[in-house]
Amino acid sequence: MANLLLTNRCLRACPYCFAGRELEPGGRGTSVSWEDAVYVADFLFRSGEDRLALLGGEPMLHPEFVDLLLYFRARGLHLTVFTSGMGPAATLRALEAHLPAFDGDTLQFVCNLNDPEQTPPARGEPARVHRFLTAFGPWVMPAFTIYRPDFRLEFLFDLIGQHGLTRHLRLGVAHPVPGAPSRHVSPAQYREIAGRLCSYRPLFERFRVKPGFDCGFPMCQFTDAQLGWLQRLCGEAARFECGAAIDIAPDMSLYHCFPLSRFQRRSLYEFDTLADVNRFYDRLRDDLHAELPGIFEECDDCIQRREGSCAGGGACHLMSRMIGEASVRLPEIDRALADVGVPGRARTD
Ligand code: SF4
Ligand code: SF4
DSSP states (O other): OEEEESBSOOSOOOTTOSOGGGOOOSSOOOBOOHHHHHHHHHHHHHHTOOEEEEESSOGGGSTTHHHHHHHHHHTTOEEEEEEOSOOOHHHHHHHHHHGGGOOTTSEEEEEEOOOTTTSOOOTTHHHHHHHHHHHHGGGEEEEEEEOSTTOOOHHHHHHHHHHTOOSEEEEEEOOOOTTSOOOOOOGGGHHHHHHHHHTTHHHHHHHTOEEEEOTTOOGGGSOHHHHHHHHHHHSSOOOBOOOOOOEEOTTSEEESSGGGTTSSOEEGGGOSSHHHHHHHHHHHHHHHHHHOOOSSGGGGGOHHHHTTSBOOSOHHHHHHHHHHTHHHHTTHHHHHHHHTTOOOGGGOO
16 A cells, blocks of 8 residues: 655644654645646556555645545545644545445544643644544544554544544554654563553443554564454454555655654655566665664564564664764764665765
């Protein structure tokens, strides 16, 4: 699946945001044009792809958000909208009016929710999010980003019950942005985070909510008993992946994922199909893993990595480490990074 950033404008300022380099806080931001939206739909059709995720910033801030949604649907695409829930009131009204155009699994919202006590909300955020969840609850999968080991999930179960959200919770961790300061989870914190997450087992079971992991979780930080519980609850083994998100920015530039947006950045116009794009960014990850197998020493000869059950943590961590260690690893690393088109020591931001 590809992700299209409809606009790089956002109304929140989450402390863990790893998309910050791509956003324009304040101001009008940059929005996808109709011409490029049509190009993306043609590109996906040519690629045999029928899914598209719409991102921002806040995608509902695109001035023609509802029309774009209807257009992409008319092109046969199944749509996932990643949102903060902070859409303009007029957009939400128009969206409600057009909901009957979508059925079954053709439209889903994934709403990233912050704990109002641990993460101070933006101005007007609670009221706007409440309005969004009230109107679209059954279409909304709740999502949460872990950026501190003492995170709390109680408020999410309250929202799931109150608004009838889907009983699948998408869990992400805050990732580092190589070459830039960012608030993120360090490898040493993952075990504590896994334990805290599993301490919510009674609530997950009582509300029959299935947790799902976004990229970058390391499998070995869960005990066998915890993995068994996750598998029983979800009906399938949890996935511990790091794969190209394929983000398409409003100007049609293209990158692996937000944290790696400055590395191997290309234009969508350089590729013929999505498979070509995926192959290109797979090489970036392979080159990084050739230097550092994973975020822990143990990743080197780990059977889970060899068998493909765990990616060895996020490539964003590996890139951060290489940049941080460049002064002691040069010149070999500098050469290797340059060979794969990655800015080395002299060229980082
Ligand atoms: S590959 Fe690395 S992170 Fe994944 S399970 Fe093995 S040691 Fe842990
Ligand atoms: S490098 Fe991998 S783990 Fe890190 S944000 Fe990108 S896809 Fe996720």
